[in-house]
Amino acid sequence: MSRLAQWCSRVFMVEINQKTEPIYFALSSTPSARNKELEALFGSGKLFSVHALGDDRVQSARSHAHLKSALTEDLPPGCQLLDTASFLPDVKNSLVRGFFLRDNSVLSSAERVVTHLRQKGSVCVFTYTRGQNGDYLCSDEADEPAERERRYYVTPAPAPLRHPSTLNIINSDVFYQMKDAYKVLQECSDVIPESKAVLELVEAQQLELNSIHDERFPVIVIEGLDATGKTTLTCSLQKALGAVLLKSPPQCLAHLRPRFDSEPPLIRRAFYALGNYITAAQIARESSHAPVIADRYWHSTAAYAIATAVSGREENLPAVGSEIYEWPHDLLRPSMVLLLSVSPEERLRRLSHRGLDKTEEESQLEINHLFRRKVDEAYKRIQNPACIVVDANPSPDHVLQQVLGLIRNKYNLQTPGH
Numbered sequence: 414m415s416r417l418a419q420w421c422s423r424v425f426m427v428e429i430n431q432k433t434e435p436i437y438f439a440l441s442s443t444p445s446a447r448n449k450e451l452e453a454l455f456g457s458g459k460l461f462s463v464h465a466l467g468d469d470r471v472q473s474a475r476s477h478a479h480l481k482s483a484l485t486e487d488l489p490p491g492c493q494l495l496d497t498a499s500f501l502p503d504v505k506n507s508l509v510r511g512f513f514l515r516d517n518s519v520l521s522s523a524e525r526v527v528t529h530l531r532q533k534g535s536v537c538v539f540t541y542t543r544g545q546n547g548d549y550l551c552s553d554e555a556d557e558p559a560e561r562e563r564r565y566y567v568t569p570a571p572a573p574l575r576h577p578s579t580l581n582i583i584n585s586d587v588f589y590q591m592k593d594a595y596k597v598l599q600e601c602s603d604v605i606p607e608s609k610a611v612l613e614l615v616e617a618q619q620l621e622l623n624s625i626h627d628e629r630f631p632v633i634v635i636e637g638l639d640a641t642g643k644t645t646l647t648c649s650l651q652k653a654l655g656a657v658l659l660k661s662p663p664q665c666l667a668h669l670r671p672r673f674d675s676e677p678p679l680i681r682r683a684f685y686a687l688g689n690y691i692t693a694a695q696i697a698r699e700s701s702h703a704p705v706i707a708d709r710y711w712h713s714t715a716a717y718a719i720a721t722a723v724s725g726r727e728e729n730l731p732a733v734g735s736e737i738y739e740w741p742h743d744l745l746r747p748s749m750v751l752l753l754s755v756s757p758e759e760r761l762r763r764l765s766h767r768g769l770d771k772t773e774e775e776s777q778l779e780i781n782h783l784f785r786r787k788v789d790e791a792y793k794r795i796q797n798p799a800c801i802v803v804d805a806n807p808s809p810d811h812v813l814q815q816v817l818g819l820i821r822n823k824y825n826l827q828t829p830g831h
């Protein structure tokens with residue numbers, strides 16, 4: 414069967430921009446009636462869909478990232494690069510991400526770029542052209558000549574019940590047991606040698622974890638978007654409660670973080686997931702003799718991963734109660750999770766006062782209101798334990814007193830020296 418024939422059972426989603434509904438279409442052997450949305454998408458220029466190919470998930474994820482940078486760098490003005498994905502409606506793990514190229518340049522420049530990519534291999538390129546009757550046809554130049562005689566028409570497809578970008582979240586963006594995240598880093602240890610160091614640290618902590626038994630003191634996690642005041646509050650809480658302050662990712666991974674931050678979501682998120690297991694072992698050890706305050710933990714890992722994976726608006730997030738928001742069964746659960754919430758204006762004011770270099774994700778937060786809303790909403794949907802939202806707009810001392818009140822209400826903790 415030709416590659417194009419195999420893709421006939423799939424639906425394509427093209428995202429014109431993050432704020433509007435995507436356009437869905439499928440391939441069929443029969444033409445369909447004219448459709449305004451498709452005409453707006455295809456227009457009169459030439460169109461290509463490009464997907465990276467890979468033998469395994471690590472290679473596919475890295476090839477997709479390389480393809481994006483190649484296309485972004487090489488495409489001249491007049492060409493438009495849109496995110497696209499193909500999927501089997503409501504079938505988990507069926508999503509394949511790619512790009513749509515709209516070429517309205519006078520010199521058909523995209524065609525040259527695409528031909529070059531095709532020659533290099535490891536990409537699948539479909540070309541879309543307008544037929545004599547005004548319908549749109551899809552072809553694959555890699556097909557045998559006889560197969561190329563067959564006609565594949567673009568036909569509109571209905572929007573699926575679940576947004577397609579939610580289909581692959583489990584075990585690609587969010588990991589629900591240590592062994593799944595561990596496996597990802599094992600699979601990439603040839604191409605990313607730093608993975609071995611992470612795996613060794615996880616192993617060492619797990620061995621130690623077996624000798625730790627009881628958890629007597631409360632474990633309080635402080636969560637929130639960047640610049641919401643986590644560092645300020647966790648340091649104050651540490652002093653006020655005589656607590657041990659921990660972070661996720663833990664200090665022992667700090668030097669490896671930039672390496673994994675530059676990798677595609679599959680690898681990056683597996684790294685952060687494993688960081689939580691190392692922090693969990695530290696929490697188990699420390700909470701046997703003092704209260705523990707943790708600056709970020711699993712809520713952050715899951716909320717950022719979900720918000721990045723789910724394209725478009727907040728409404729596209731998995732529904733409240735979805736399994737996607739469940740806590741991993743093998744990860745130590747904290748006693749309390751507090752989510753610091755500040756208004757967008759106050760957060761920006763704090764970010765600008767701080768004046769530090771921002772990570773790429775932080776800059777994205779600043780310009781991307783939609784993304785920030787999705788992270789915030791995902792935080793609130795995570796269950797068992799769910800987070801308690803704290804108004805963190807007031808002064809540092811006011812926020813501290815508020816949080817101490819919440820903690821003391823639940824646990825009979827004394828301030829040192831009182």
Ligand SMILES: Nc1ncnc2c1ncn2[C@@H]1O[C@H](COP(=O)(O)OP(=O)(O)OP(=O)(O)O)[C@@H](O)[C@H]1O
Nearest residue numbers: 638639640641642643644645763767807808809812
């Ligand atoms: N309650 C507050 N009122 C006013 N300013 C605050 C408050 N809490 C923190 N800040 C200031 O806001 C800035 C960000 O605070 P902080 O570093 O504690 O946030 P954060 O959540 O740890 O950020 P990140 O996650 O990016 O490290 C700092 O300059 C800090 O002094």
Ligand SMILES: Nc1ccn([C@H]2C[C@H](O)[C@@H](COP(=O)(O)O)O2)c(=O)n1
Nearest residue numbers: 639661662685709710713714717774
């Ligand atoms: N436990 C954690 C901590 C952090 N992350 C990711 C999520 C963001 O991309 C980024 C934010 O961290 P910061 O810049 O505030 O240090 O790190 C995570 O996934 N899990």
